[in-house]
Amino acid sequence: MKIERRPTTALLPNPVVLVSAAGGAGDGNFLTIAWVGTVCSSPPMVSVAIRPSRYSYDLVSAAREFVVNIPNAEQLEGVDVAGVWSGREHDKFAELGFTALSATKVGAPLIAECPVNLECVVRHQLALGAHDLFIAEIVATHYDEEVLDSRGRLKPNALHPFTLVGGEYWSLGERIGLYGAAAKARAKE
Numbered sequence: 355m356k357i358e359r360r361p362t363t364a365l366l367p368n369p370v371v372l373v374s375a376a377g378g379a380g381d382g383n384f385l386t387i388a389w390v391g392t393v394c395s396s397p398p399m400v401s402v403a404i405r406p407s408r409y410s411y412d413l414v415s416a417a418r419e420f421v422v423n424i425p426n427a428e429q430l431e432g433v434d435v436a437g438v439w440s441g442r443e444h445d446k447f448a449e450l451g452f453t454a455l456s457a458t459k460v461g462a463p464l465i466a467e468c469p470v471n472l473e474c475v476v477r478h479q480l481a482l483g484a485h486d487l488f489i490a491e492i493v494a495t496h497y498d499e500e501v502l503d504s505r506g507r508l509k510p511n512a513l514h515p516f517t518l519v520g521g522e523y524w525s526l527g528e529r530i531g532l533y534g535a536a537a538k539a540r541a542k543e
């Protein structure tokens with residue numbers, strides 16, 4: 355039996371990421387974002403939803419650039435605090451022990467401790483209500499050497515991304531299948 359509840363954003367899992375932007379007192383600022391999505395493959399594009407009250411909203415709106423940094427579960431504590439503290443009162447890089455690296459295509463810093471970093475240029479901004487959606491083109495992607503195999507492919511088990519579900523952080527489980535394998539098996543029947 356299905357139980358209907360009030361409309362809510364029950365889509366999961368969404369990775370929790372750190373979105374960094376240029377500006378502020380120190381090396382730049384970043385905030386924790388759960389509302390992030392892949393929205394186009396060519397050009398490669400992502401979306402992030404940011405409330406206008408966030409300091410990061412001002413920085414991203416002004417620069418039209420940001421970096422999506424994918425943290426590991428080991429960085430959970432810093433990610434959680436970055437989602438409560440504001441760059442208006444804190445230098446999050448210095449106080450949370452994260453390292454800013456220069457990006458190659460945008461002015462926003464990469465967060466060195468995050469194994470994957472997507473440099474983004476904003477192409478569209480939509481005011482949706484509580485959040486504005488920034489739809490951005492990925493203009494450069496960086497990986498830690500350790501998360502790539504000898505052929506330069508991402509090793510999923512070298513990353514430990516996590517998601518937010520009902521106020522709890524959860525990691526992902528084991529590999530459960532291969533892309534296209536089920537369709538291939540059916541084609542053989």
Ligand SMILES: Cc1cc2nc3c(=O)[nH]c(=O)nc-3n(C[C@H](O)[C@H](O)[C@H](O)COP(=O)(O)O)c2cc1C
Nearest residue numbers: 385386387388389404405409410437438439440441
């Ligand atoms: C797990 C988690 C997910 C969050 N997701 C979002 C989000 O998708 N959009 C948003 O505007 N704020 C989100 N927040 C809240 C901001 O990260 C938080 O308000 C932060 O302090 C803003 O920092 P800033 O003022 O330096 O930009 C999230 C917080 C946490 C802890």
